[in-house]
Amino acid sequence: MVSPMLFIIAPLSAAFIMILFNSRVIALGLSLLVPIGLAWLGLSWLPYTLGAAQPILVASIPAPLGIPLSIDALGAGMAILVAVSAALVVLYSSSYMKKGHHEVRYYTVVMILLTSAFGLVLTRDIFNLFVFFEILCISSYILVSWEQDGAALEASFKYMVLGSIGSTFLLVSIALVYRVAGSLAMADVATALATAPRGYVAFAAVTFLFGVGVEAAIFPVNTWLPDAHSSAPSSISAILSGFVIELALVVAFRVLNTAFAAVDTLPLVRVVAIAGVIVGEMAAFGQKDLKRMLAYSSISQIGIMLFAFSLGTQAGAQAGLQHLLMHAGAKSALFLIAGYFIVRTGSRLIADYAGLGHRMPVSAALFGFAALSLVGAPPLLGFFTKFQVLSAAGAAGGFTAWLGVAVILFGTVLETVYLFRVLRVLFAPAASGSPARADMDWPALAAVALFTALVVFGALLLPTLSQMIGPMADGLASLL
């Protein structure tokens, strides 16, 4: 077996090699090959992790003196999702990104982002978690500011200010925890906090939630997200909305649910999740800018996942993870297609896309499928995942669970209205005669088609997935 340390080593080495050679071909080749290779590595580890988590020894020093890492079913699953998404986004970028504009550096930063994403799912040490969060944040700031126009710089700066505040809180929480636990390994932290004063643990847990909540875009510390995700290049919006916030959410929730299990934060988390759903949908409803609309929709979708996790039941965790898979596919596809809408029309406003469906029929059709899945239209994957979230909430019972069901259903209505508004504009009769067809370039089209295929045919994968989703959902509640 190849060591899972390769998840961290390979993309990082690739980044250094790109800077060393500074050649577009090498950068592009490596950033395609590395995620594909890592997806394969994740697949090869998945069967071994279904039974029990596989610990990874670093520097031959076991915890608590060293840094414990471990790959479990959830980690392997998230790693595969991240690697596949990254490979597809890189494929898209190869035709979407402007040639020459620091292109090598773009792929370098994407590789660093990948390193931190893999590190986050593997680590079982709260300080190591902080280091990988920092790398994730800093590479995200850079990618958000990529266009270097006013909006992008402002969004990136805002993101950086909030992210730094979040990081500070995270660090304070780690210091508080280390004071009582005397160890940074999450397993030791969980044991030590179980006997520590409840107020102290609650304070540390809240500080932690606030700190990681910024990166995971948990309401109300997600105010940076609409600006950042809409001002970034569309390939980056797809990465950030497609797996970065989800990954941060899963990691944040897992740590809160295990290391800080001494205090029951689930009711609080459920309330902020429901608030996120309603605020996100209401804000998206009023948007005229397509990418901002999609970004606000991400806030509400994150809320749905967090709501499912916060039910605290096995069914809820499974539903949340399946919804995460659906959202990763659908939102990546939507952002990637929106990128080419902007390239072809030069405008971000939905109103300017009138009749674009005739110029870009394939893209618009794929957009339609992804949007339908996001809403939860029946034969598509989104229907099944949303239904599972709702039925898990119904099974869990209680006032907040039913409130969540009501809010998600209301949000779905809003989502349907605003996404159909976009579709109606896209397929409106063309203004002047028959315009020349100008679909996406083929690498971009291939990437988007694969993302869309996931959400269209994903329902067929559900039986296979159901054999693995159990251990993955257990990963949200265990550290081993």
Place this chain on the structure above:
Amino acid sequence: MRKLTGLLLMGGFVLYLVSLVPGLFNATTPTALDSVGAAIIEDSRTTSGSANVVTAIVVQYRGLDTLGEVTVLFVSALGVAILASGFRDDVFRSMFADDDGGFILQYGGRLLMPFIVLVGVYIVAHGHLSPGGGFPGGVLIATAVFILILTGQSARMPHRLLSILEGAAGLGFIGLGALGFLGSELSFLTNTLPKGEYLTLLSAGFIPFIYAMVGIKVASELTTVVSVLTEAPGHESGKEEGRS
């Protein structure tokens, strides 16, 4: 809107606090302060062979964190370089006088430079024996270049060479760490090199070599940051690099 955002942010945090911390202020102070620190002090000589325990922790026990910190610096420097190449106006150049700084400053700077570099190299090389190591040593080496720029002698920096050094040093770090896969435990960052005689320059296995890599990396990255900021306006080298 911005005030609202700020209010929401503060309100959110207050909500978190109030809902969860009824007993914060009368909680008793925890007394069990047994940490891993004591265990590491006991263990570090045999495990790492480094006389400086701090270095042992930084490079050996928490080597993965250090690799992460190196990456943080790497990606931050890259970000500064990308942003600086987009400057349209003369932001940083205006901080420096147009004249050349005068004879005394120039020659003083040139005279100091080799000594500063020497001290930097010394600090990097003795990281496992005395306070210091790759990070402070690398900063010192970059300072030498900064003094040249401050005294108005900023010759164009060899950006290509700097990024080659940067990439090679990063690969060197990972490569030294990967030597651990040769050991019996097959784990990354294991100190498999011979530990040598305690308290001598060539001891502590791979620690001095890793610190050398960190030193090269930090020095070249900070030099890049400083030179990119001062060369920024109308600067073409960044674009050339990107185009390959």
